[in-house]
Every structure is written in structure tokens, then in C-alpha cells.
Amino acid sequence: MSEPTPPVRQAAGARGAQADAARTNLLSGLRGVGELRHLGLFVALALLVAVGLVTRPDAFATASNLVSVLSLAATIGVITVGATFVIIGGGIDLSVGAVMALASVWATTLATQSYGPVVMAVCAVLVGTGAGLVNGLLIAYGRLVPFIATLAMLVAARGLAQRMSDRKTQLVQQPDNGAIVSLSTTRVLGIPLLVYVFALVVVLGWVVLNRTTFGRRTYAVGGNPEAARLAGIDVRRHTMLLYALSGLCCGIAAILIMARTTTGSSTHGDLYELDAIAAVIIGGTLLTGGRGTIMGSILGLLIFTLITNLFILNGLNTSDQLIAKGLIIVVAVLLQRRNLKERAP
Amino acid sequence: MSEPTPPVRQAAGARGAQADAARTNLLSGLRGVGELRHLGLFVALALLVAVGLVTRPDAFATASNLVSVLSLAATIGVITVGATFVIIGGGIDLSVGAVMALASVWATTLATQSYGPVVMAVCAVLVGTGAGLVNGLLIAYGRLVPFIATLAMLVAARGLAQRMSDRKTQLVQQPDNGAIVSLSTTRVLGIPLLVYVFALVVVLGWVVLNRTTFGRRTYAVGGNPEAARLAGIDVRRHTMLLYALSGLCCGIAAILIMARTTTGSSTHGDLYELDAIAAVIIGGTLLTGGRGTIMGSILGLLIFTLITNLFILNGLNTSDQLIAKGLIIVVAVLLQRRNLKERAP
Amino acid sequence: TSNEPAAAPSSAAPAPAPAASGNDQPGEKVVIGFSAPAADHGWIAAIAKNAEAAAKRYSDVEFKPVEPTNDINQQISAVESLIAAKVSALVILPNDGQQLNQVALQATQAGIPVVNLDRVFPDKLAYRTWIGGDNYGMGVAAGHFVGRKLKEKGVSDPVIVEIQGIATLPLTQDRSKGFADALKTYGFSVTAKQDAKFTVETGNQVATSLLQAHKKIDALWNHDDDQGVGVLAAIKEAGRNEFVMVGGAGSLNAMKEIQSGSSVLQATVTYSPTMASSAVRLARLIAQGKGMSDLVENQVPQSITLASETITKENVEKYLPLGFES
């Protein structure tokens, strides 16, 4: 090892060339896989669209129906973005629906409503973020298992929402606070404002996840928390922030659900947790953390929403719908099964 | 390293002694932890009992109330045993409640009822096991993520149950098939038969998990599937069997719910999945698999059942119940938090 | 229950007496959209079936039901799709009247008359006609039955227990209020109440613990006969029979219990799903611009409240054909 540098460099060069060829193969291979995953989801979506076109040529492909699908997806869509972060970060948040309900109730109490729509919106966001922060503190610093901590939050937030609202549905006072409702009724280019809010959240989520240190750390914390810790990441703080982020999304979703239903209610968002998690997983994010994409989650969600829409258009009865839904889920996932191979036992 | 053996022996001996000391510490530590875990749950249970004794001295500690609590816990308890296996094995089963509903409906169709109570019971068990087997096949061989496969089963089984029952509640025909109902009404030593069934399932579950190769392998498959495969275990087959076992438990639970409510219905078992999973996790089983005990799950479940019982005895309304339940869950888990350290980020 | 060998005719909708003025004669073709919560229990299932059966009777009606759902957000979408399909009239049983108010308003503004079934929209601009049961009245009927029975027995300071349906529904709160108000006239009040979720299993669970909480009960009102099956099973299992029980809604099963005379269930107060049949007929009439032939007016009235009747052993025969299968 008297003069190591030159020969090594040389060898590296030679190997470099050989490996370059390999890399090209591999890359195309990998890209293929990457696309395939989303391809599977796209194929599933395309199939659903085809079914729609065939069964309801008149109603399905209309602009108004597509807008309606997007409006339907918006609320839970915003929540799904937060859920994607939490799940990639190795956690789970069962409290999303309940926290959204609590935020909607808090924002529509008479006291809050008296301050006008901006304060209502801010209130919803703060309540959501606050609840998320409590989840985060319990999990990151109190060392509770995420499943249990957020289950407790689910239960408690629903109870609190019921108490606050005296189990009644609280109307958004119009016209004073009509600005909230106008998110649903005002359209720009034919599309209700809340769809834009949804789109904005998705884009922001994508950017944060893919282009910032926060996003990168989320993958690290979920993929290997010990490695993340030893690499100098404050894993606890990060974990806490992930739940706060999820809560923030619930707060935004609360504004959207107030707009759509013109109410705050303790019953809002029932079982959203299951739907959101299902969308995230269908989208290819692993429940074990460390992997996943926002894009996949949103595609997964759109598949679910489209299924419902198709059922509505075709007037299927509930029981048959459920059976069909089960089958469709299985087929959609089988279409993208290859990517999940690693996970399977 | 010319003559390594003697000094090594010696050194090993020396370290052996040192390690022995460490071992004693470690062991007592471990035992302590093991006990502490259940201790935490016992403390939580004891606290609840104390609250019961103080608030309703007349009603709480009566034999009949305790029997009531056990009867209430029996149905979901049987399901929790199955869920413990699945979760230790690294999976999750969201379909438990729906599969129980389907089994109860199938067993109470007029056609089935005409063959008498034994056929009804067998039918329930077969339907449950069959649905579990489908889950298992999809997950082990179809490579679907457990969350998604069993979510699809949840949805489809509810739909099928609604279709079969035409969304009606199907009564168990008495007196012909009264034998089913007598599981709930016949008492031995003051305790209804279905509590014995519950106890039997718990004991059998414990034996299988702790004393058979199937049990050992369940821990291995959940803890490190790759290692299990390399050790020559047929991981797929084992995984499939775990879900079938969970389905079997749902079938047995269906018999119990028919006995208790005198009906089969597509609405039975709503949200059981969350309750069962929560009980398992509170009991110290990790959602990531590889660890856990039947005992813990059952204690966790009893805590839940007792909470509801206490609330109703004290006339608390459901909203306050929910809030208190959330808090109690957090406290119960904090009591045994230390054990979960490993999991925390 | 569907599997009673002696089960009643396939539709609980009773054959109507022919209308006096030939309103049943085929008229202008109309499309009636229908949206209701998910049919996850007997009463709602009966609503859906009655609506469909009522529509089938008319050759001039095209019936367009949409996916029943318990998610508000989805029901809004469902109604939106019916508006987009430009139906001639809408029958809506909202999951929550307040939350669906806005979309009903949209329909009305789009020129589609809305028949509001059961749960009320707060805004009268949102619907053309409301038809539904009298929830407060139901509570009152149950309260009077209980009050009278207990007075007869000469009980003072009775233990009265109430098992509600879904706590967050306004109709539940109305029922409880009516019950309490009626009891007050006898100087009684409710000792304990708990909500079950309209299902057999929750009814059973709640009743099991309530029976433990109160070793001696004088009267029990259960809001809903669907969950009542589970409540009754719990009562039998506990071997209790010291009290009077009153049901709610009027299921076939409850009526048979009452008829048997050996059950704690001695009465039920009606809240009949036949209202769905009537709602569809009203929607047809409104869409065709007709009035109700037994009334003097040329148009269908703005609201119709069904009376809550009390079914007891004495009059049960008369009600049996109206009982819905839970």
C-alpha cells in the first residue's frame, strides 16, 4: 500500500464503466417498478372510469360529476395527506375523524362564531393542531404506543365534541359567517374553492415530503429510528411534529366539512381513520414506515371515492355495494401487488 | 493467536462469572418487567374495582354484576384471543366483527335453523373459519397487505350478511334451537355456559401459544419472518393458518352472540376490530409482531369492559364516558409504559 | 324478523284504500329521487322498502334511489347527483336535517320540489313538504302509558329507566323530552338513561349493565324496537320481570311480544316507517301538481305529522299488519 491512490483510481475507472452499463439497466428497471406502482393505481382508476362511461354514459363523464367527486374527496383528502406523513414516519393516527369533529364543533360554538369566519377558521386549525400535539407529546415523550394514544384521543375528542355541542348539530350562522360556507358554494372556473384548498394541501405536502429536510427525516424516522437518532436527528421532536402536522390537516379538513355541511357536529368524520389509512396503504405506503408517497395516497383515495360515486350513479343497493367494494379493493391491490412483495411474509 | 485456547477458556470463565452477575441482574430485571407489565394492568383493574366499590357499593361487587361483566366480555374476548395470535404473528385482522356478523346471519337463516342447533353452531364455525382462510390466502399467497385484505373482507362480509338477512334481524327459533340461547341462560355454579366457553378458549389459546410448536413459530413469524423462513418454517402456510384461526374464533364468537341476543344480525360486532386490537395492544402485544401474551390481552379487554360497566352503574352519559375512557386508557398504559420503551421512537 | 315462518307479507306497506278522486290514475311521467341513511337496521330498511314498493305501484313513477350512506359528506354528493340528473321530485331522509339543509335548498332553488321525510330541515325554504313522526309525541305517549300504569299500581317514587337510540340525533332528544314532560304530570322523573345505537347488540350490552345498576325497576322505556330485541334478551337472561317495558317505533316483533301477554313488554309507541310510502305518494302528487283528494285544498299541505299511537295487548290486532320486520 505504498502508492495506493493511482491504481485504485484506475480500477475504479474501469469498474465505473462496467457499472455504468449496469446502472442504466437497473435504473430503467427501478423506474419501471416506480411507475408500475402508480401504474397499478392508474389502471384501477382507468377501469373504474371505463365502468362509469359504460354504465352511465350520460352522467359520469360530465364536468359536474367530476367536480362532485373532487368535492367529496377534499375533506378526507386533506386528512390523508397528514396521515401519509404519520405513517411514513412509522406511526399511525386513529384520531383524525374525531379531531376534525372536535375542531368543527369548537369553531361553530356561538362564542367563536361571534368573532367571524376568520377566527372560526383559525380556531379549527388551532384545535386540530393542539390535539395533534397532545398525541405527539404522549407518543414521543410519554412513550405511548401510537395506536393506543390516538385511540384514546379518538374516544376523548368525540366525547368532548359531544359535550361541547350538547350533542346537537351546530349551524354556521349565515349570512355573517357565510364566508366559510362559500368555500363550498363559490366556484372559480366551475370548481368550488374547497377543491383548490385540497389541491394546495396536496402540493404543499408533496413539496415538504420530497424536497425538504423535514420530509427526508420523516422517512428516516420511520425507516430506522435508531439510525435516525444516531445520525443526529431529534427523533422525538420529529415524531411529535408529525402528529401535530396530522392534527393541522384535521383542522383544515374541519373548515372544509363546515363549508360542505354548513355545520359543526360531533358526528363528523366517523370512521375517517379507516378510510384514510386504507387510502394511504393502497397507495403503497407501508404501515411499518419508511416508505410511501403522497401521490399514491391521493390515487388510493380517488379510487375509493370513485367507487362510491359509481355506486351512487348506478343506484346499487348498499349490500351489493359493500360486497363489490370489498372485491374491488382486492383487485386494485392485486394490480399493484408486486411492489408490496417485500412486505409479504 | 498461536495458542489461543487456554487463555480464552480462562477469559471466558472470568467473563462467565462477571456475566453471571449481570445475568442475575438481567433476569430479575426481566422478571420484574414481566410482572410489572401485568402488574400495571392489575393495578389499573384494581383501581377500577376500587372506584366501583366506592361509587356503587351495593351494585358493583355483587356476584351477579361480575358475572354480567364476564358475559359482556365473552364474545369479544373469544375474538381477542384470535386477534392476539394474528398480531403476534405480525399481522392484523380488521374483519373480525364483520365475519362474526356474517357467521351469525348464516347460522340463523331458516334453512340452517331447520337442521337444529348443532348444525347452526357448526355452520357458524365453518363460515368464520372459511372467511379467515380467505383472508389468509389473500395475505399469504396473494401477498396483499393484511390491513387491506381484511378491510376488504370487513366490507364484503358486512355486505354479504346484509344480503343474506335482507337487513333484518334473524331470531333464533325457540324452543327448537333454544339450545343455542341456553348457552346464555343456563348457569352452572351461577355462571352462564358462555363464560365457560370463553374461559376454555382462553386456556386453549394460552396452551397453543406457549406450549406448542405452532405457538413458538407464531412468535418467530411475527418477530422476524425472514429468519423464520431461513429456519425452514413455511411462513406462508403459517400466516394463512393464523388468519384461519382468527376466523375460527369469530365463528365461536358468533355462537355466543346468538346466545346472548337470541339473534343473528348483520349489525353484530360493529367496531369490534378496534376494541379487540386495542385490548391486545394495551395487553402489551406489539403491533409490529413477535411479542405478546394472551393474558395481557384478556386483562386489557376486562379493563375496557369494566370501564363501561362502571360508567353505566354510575349513570354517566356516553359523552362523559368517552372522555373518561380516553383518559383511563392513557393512564392504564402509562402505568405499564416502561415495557413499551423498546417500541417508542 | 325475516325468518319467522309466519312472517308477514313481503312489504310492510299496507294496501291503501283507493283514493276518492282518482289520484291513483296514471298521470304525467315523473322521476322521483330518493336518498336515505344506510339501511343498517330494520326501521331504515323498512323505509327504503316501503318507498320502493310505493313507487312500484305507479306506472307513471320512475324511482331513482341513490346509495344510502351514514356519511353526511356522501349523502350530500348523492343528492347533488340527483339534482344534476334533474329528477322531478326528491324524497330525502337526511342523516341530519341541519347538515343536509344546504343541499336541499339547492334542489329547491333548482326547481325540484323536496319532500322531507322524518328528520327535519331547519330551513322551510329547503323543502316543499315535510312528513314524519312525532318524536316528542312518542315520548309523551310512552310517558303517559308508564305514568298511568305506575299510578294504578300505586307506586310512589318509582325507578324509571330509559334506553335511548343514537344520542346525537335531535329526534332522540325530542323523544326524551316528551317522555320527561309527560312523566312530570304524574310527579315522576327518569332515574337513569343510557343510549344504545339502534342495534340489537348495543341494546343488549347497555341493558345488561343497566339491570345490574338497578336491582329493582318499575318501568323501562326503550326508544327503538330494533335494539329492543337485544334489550329483551338481556332482561330474560337476567330473569327480571318486575317492571313494565314500553317499546318504540312499532316493529312486528314487538307487537308479537305484546300480543303474547307474557312479556315485560306491554306496549310500544309507534313511529311508523309507512311514512316513506306516504312520502313517495306525496312527491308524485306534488310533481304532477295534484292535491290530496280527501282534503279540500288543491295542493299537498306543507307538513304532515303522524300521530304516535300506543299499541297494547288490547289493540295490537289492528296494528299487526302495519308492523315492520326489524
Place this chain on the structure above:
Amino acid sequence: MLVMRGIVKQFPGVRALDGVDLDVRAGEVHCLLGQNGAGKSTLIKVLAGVHQPDEGTITFNGAEARPGSPIDAIRLGFATIYQELDLVDGLSVAENIFLGHEHARLGFVDRAAGRRAAREVLERLGHPEIRPNAEVGRLPPAAKQVVSMARALSHDARLIIMDEPSAALAHDEVANLFRIIRELTAQGVAVVYISHRLEEIREIGDRVTVLKDGRTVAVGLPARDTPTSRVVSLMTGRDVEYVFPPRSSRPPGEEVLRVEGLSAPGAFSGVSFSVRAGEIVGLAGLVGSGRSEILEAVYGARRAAGRVLLGGRPVRRGVTHAVRSGMGLAPEERKAQALLLDQSVTANITLGSLPGFARFGWIDRGRERAEAARLADLLDIRPPDTERPVRTLSGGNQQKAVLARWLVGGRRLLLLDEPTRGVDVGARAELYAVIRDLADRGIAVLLVSSEVPEVLGLSDRVLVLREGTVIHEGDAAVLDEHRVLDMIMEGRAA
């Protein structure tokens, strides 16, 4: 006894095996040599039924054998110790050893028999102190390796395959391992042995097969007589020896790290030392002597009493502060403690210094990729595609990715725990040069290695640890391997 011919195994984008031949005789120790990524592990996984070859034949005792799954391989009489420890953490030692072939009757486990048998095997391995009931997840790495070996021995196999079994062992443990191997071969069992430590090959091996880039380049070389230079050049295609770069002639600079009275109950006590800029300080000691713990304590990843000063200022407790103030730790268990297996090589390399690539949290991906590519090239990570998930790299190349993480600029102190574990000879020399180069540029290095020659060859100064206390501190140049061994084992005091 075992004949493999023309084995080909293709992974997406990589031909890991490209026509490999292997002949193993009964009762011999057959060594498999090759650089990181040469295909050694893949070859033995083909043998173990983990991978199915795309081409080629395997015959065992004259009959065609094609293990389609690990179960098949075990039935054929092949037992394997894998490179990456594959144990079930939640199960006990005994349960791990007999996993898949438990002592059972009608499905019911005979736990006492299992424990007894486990104790026997462990004793045979010279480790009676490992208790059959202990939970495997709580054992240190070396003990886990022993359990892995015990599992392989428990099978009564006719062929035992060992993939770098010594990587997690210190030399005394290795001697133990060799004793067992000799016992086995005496009974006619064949052993396929993989290691990057050539001196081990010489000591235990009978014949050697050399792999290079997925091809066999030499078959059946005599292990003892083939000159090292020839083996190395076969492996690498060039002539490198086990040589350390020259120590710097400049005197070390300012004190960077100062540790005062560091103690952690049960691990180490009263440890004080310092490391200067440009200096490499090595920690020598037995497995379990507390070296890793000291590193972790300095890094703030483990609670300990005492003071840690960096550049004269106390460091706030916690890894985050340690990293911010310029430390970096390359931990000993790469898979568990360092790598994000599903992420790209780039993401793994930059994980410790993300803020350096970002502005207001926004990552400059171009700069990030360029830096990762530079380091991959410097350390010769193969294949040199930095967008590949780390999972698809061979063990040694994964190790290089771990080191690369802290070679990104801005470190003042590097803590290296077994930095060359599983790294091949050529790359090792390369790593040594890199480490020395870093030191020459003023970085302080604290090094732990279980290979005494490595500690001595690479360090400027050596601390010898025994049972958690420093028993010697001195210039590395004046120590030799024997003296160090004597010290760390005491009993034969110098």
C-alpha cells in the same frame, strides 16, 4: 461431495453470479474469498435455498440437488450461518437454536429438552455463560453470533456454510470457533467458510476458491501455501497488501476531545483520555469490555457520569448536540443502527448532514447527489450507482456507505466502531488511507476494532481496556500484538 457448476444468478440490473464453480470435499474447510460484492453471499444463498439460480447445476454426493427453499436445503443436510444475523429477537436462545425443528411431541414443545440440548450445544461452543432462557434481543452482537452458530450446529448437518462468522467476533472467540470447526471436519463434515481476514483463512482453511465479479477466478488453491499476494491479486486484480498508511510526521494539533472520569454502571468506570486534532486513538479490548459503550457515551447516545468536552467546551447531552458540535459516529451494527435500507445510497450518506445541503429546510438535491457520488467514488462503493436502495448492496459496500455518512465535511471528531467489519482487503486498505487522510486534515479520530493489528497499525495512540477500565495508554508504534493481547486478557501479565 458438493459440486456446483456454472451457477448464474441475475438480480434486477446486476448479474451477481455469472457462472460460478465450486467443489467441496467431505471433511475440508473450503474458503470462499472475494471482494465486497463479488457474489459470495449470493452463492451460499443459492446453496441454502434462499435464491433460485437462473442457470447451473448442483450435485451433492453424486445426486442432483436443487434446494428450492430453506427447508429443502436443511433436509439435504446443509446448515447455514448467514452474514446478516437472522435471529428472532423476541424468542429465547434455546427457541432460536431449535426454531423450525423444535423438540416436540404431537406439536407440543418439550421445553426442558430444548433447554438441555441448547445448553449442550452452547457448551460445546465454549459459551456456557449464555443462558438458554435469555432473550436473544438483549444479547450483545457477539453472543448473537454464537447463537447463530449453535443453530447451525444443532442440525447435524453434513455441510455447514459460514458467511463471515468471525466479523462480529474478537480473536479469542474466533479461536473457539476454529476449535469447533476442527471438531466438525474431523467427523467428516464439510465447511464452507467466508471471511475477509486472510490470516484466518490461512489458519483454518484447506482449500480456497476465489470469486471476482460473480465469476470463479481460482479453484482449489491450497489455503496455507498460496502466497497472500497471489490471493489478493486474484481477488482484486491488483497488488495490495494488508498495509497501513504511514503515520503523519507532523505533531498532533490542539486537543479536540477531552473525556474526564466517564463512568456508566455495569459498563465502564473512570475513563479519562483525550484526542487531538490529526490524531487517531484506538481502543483495544475484549468483546464486552465496554468499548462501544464508551463511544456511545462520548456521543451522548448513552447516559454516563463524567465530562465530555469538545474543543474545550462541554457538550450538551444528546446526539443532536453532539452532531451539531461536529461529532460523527459510525456504529457497529450497520443494519440496526445506521442504515435506512429502503433509501438510496445518497439519502443514507447525507442523513447526518442534511442541514448542510439545505437552505430554509429546502434540500439542494444537485449538490447532495454530487457529494454522495464523490464519496461513493472515494470509497469505491459498488455498484457506483448512488440512487440504488442500500438494501441491494453487499454487506461490505453497505459498511462503506455508513462510513461515507461522516466523511461529508464539517466533522471535528469521528467515532468509528468496527469500521472495517465485513470490508474486503482491497477496500480496507482504501479505508485506512481515507481515515488517515482525514486525520491529516486535522480531524480527530477515535477508533474501536476487535482486530488488534488494525488498532495498532492505524492508530497513533492506543488505550487498552479491560472490564470497563483503561489499563494502558501508550504510543501505538511501540506496542505489538502480543503485548496487547496479554494486557487485555491479563492473567499472562506482561
